[in-house]
Amino acid sequence: MQTKFNWILVVCATAALVVIGYKEMSSKPAPHVVDQASCTQDAIKSISSITERAIQSANCAQLGK
Numbered sequence: 001m002q003t004k005f006n007w008i009l010v011v012c013a014t015a016a017l018v019v020i021g022y023k024e025m026s027s028k029p030a031p032h033v034v035d036q037a038s039c040t041q042d043a044i045k046s047i048s049s050i051t052e053r054a055i056q057s058a059n060c061a062q063l064g065k
Helices: 002-026 041-045 050-064
Strands: none
Touching (some): 041 050
16 A cells, blocks of 8 residues: 555656656746846745746856856
Protein backbone atom coordinates (compact mmCIF):
# COMPACT_ATOMS: atom_id res chain seq x y z
CA MET A 1 0.00 0.00 0.00
CA GLN A 2 2.82 2.42 0.90
CA THR A 3 4.61 1.71 -2.41
CA LYS A 4 1.46 2.53 -4.38
CA PHE A 5 1.08 5.83 -2.54
CA ASN A 6 4.73 6.69 -3.21
CA TRP A 7 4.27 6.03 -6.92
CA ILE A 8 1.22 8.31 -6.99
CA LEU A 9 3.27 11.07 -5.32
CA VAL A 10 6.12 10.60 -7.81
CA VAL A 11 3.74 10.80 -10.77
CA CYS A 12 2.06 13.95 -9.40
CA ALA A 13 5.39 15.65 -8.72
CA THR A 14 6.67 14.74 -12.18
CA ALA A 15 3.53 16.11 -13.82
CA ALA A 16 3.83 19.36 -11.87
CA LEU A 17 7.49 19.77 -12.86
CA VAL A 18 6.67 19.13 -16.52
CA VAL A 19 3.88 21.72 -16.51
CA ILE A 20 6.01 24.37 -14.76
CA GLY A 21 9.00 23.63 -16.99
CA TYR A 22 6.95 23.85 -20.17
CA LYS A 23 5.37 27.12 -19.03
CA GLU A 24 8.77 28.65 -18.28
CA MET A 25 10.41 27.36 -21.47
CA SER A 26 7.62 28.57 -23.76
CA SER A 27 7.17 32.05 -22.25
CA LYS A 28 8.89 35.15 -23.54
CA PRO A 29 10.30 37.36 -20.76
CA ALA A 30 8.85 40.86 -20.68
CA PRO A 31 11.33 43.72 -20.24
CA HIS A 32 11.11 45.59 -16.94
CA VAL A 33 12.36 49.07 -16.09
CA VAL A 34 15.63 49.04 -14.15
CA ASP A 35 15.72 51.87 -11.63
CA GLN A 36 15.94 52.26 -7.86
CA ALA A 37 12.19 51.73 -7.34
CA SER A 38 12.03 48.55 -9.41
CA CYS A 39 15.16 47.08 -7.81
CA THR A 40 13.75 46.76 -4.30
CA GLN A 41 13.25 43.26 -2.90
CA ASP A 42 9.48 43.67 -2.87
CA ALA A 43 9.42 44.80 -6.51
CA ILE A 44 11.53 41.84 -7.62
CA LYS A 45 9.46 39.39 -5.56
CA SER A 46 6.26 40.70 -7.16
CA ILE A 47 7.36 39.45 -10.60
CA SER A 48 5.56 36.14 -11.13
CA SER A 49 7.82 34.55 -13.73
CA ILE A 50 10.98 32.87 -12.44
CA THR A 51 12.90 33.81 -15.57
CA GLU A 52 11.83 37.46 -15.51
CA ARG A 53 12.68 37.67 -11.81
CA ALA A 54 16.19 36.34 -12.46
CA ILE A 55 16.73 38.77 -15.36
CA GLN A 56 15.50 41.72 -13.28
CA SER A 57 17.73 40.73 -10.38
CA ALA A 58 20.78 40.49 -12.67
CA ASN A 59 19.99 43.86 -14.27
CA CYS A 60 19.64 45.44 -10.81
CA ALA A 61 23.00 43.97 -9.80
CA GLN A 62 24.54 45.55 -12.91
CA LEU A 63 22.94 48.87 -11.99
CA GLY A 64 24.58 48.77 -8.56
CA LYS A 65 28.11 48.43 -9.98
